[in-house]
Amino acid sequence: MSDGELKVSKIKNGTVIDHIPAGMAPAVLKILGIERGCSDTVIVAMNVKSQRLGLKDMVKVENRALEAATVKKIAIVAPQATVNIIKDMAVAEKIHVELPHELIGIIRCPNRNCITNSSERVVPYLTVESRDPLAMRCHYCESLVEGPAAELLL
16 A cells, blocks of 8 residues: 555545544544444544654544534544544535633533532533643532543533
8 A cells, every 4th residue: 555545435425533642533432422333434543644643543424514512522532633524525624623711511520529410410610721731620629630531521
């Protein structure tokens, strides 16, 4: 296979999530709700060579558009990712994911004693203190969450 040859086939319509840190594709699949299968074609490439990241993962999903809340969740596990909207086998739109300063109802607090984890039905509210490395703090109990924390996503 030559350097210019594609290793992953193109999709006609759908979404391509590129520049995912190596090994984080399963977390992106979980965010997309594709843990146990999907009726549309899903292509996952892991540990692909990348000039920007060294190694990267990539996820392609046919016939799927992402909601803004989903893109925010992807930013937590893949802060340098790009979301490409594909129409008729061409990139129609390119979105660079951006981690918002406030994460409201997106990620839960890991502190079991936090009011957001009680029967009070308080919506989790974390603020981003650092983007690289990722660090978020709970607004209510001030617990610190470091790293991608994919297991805490709502």
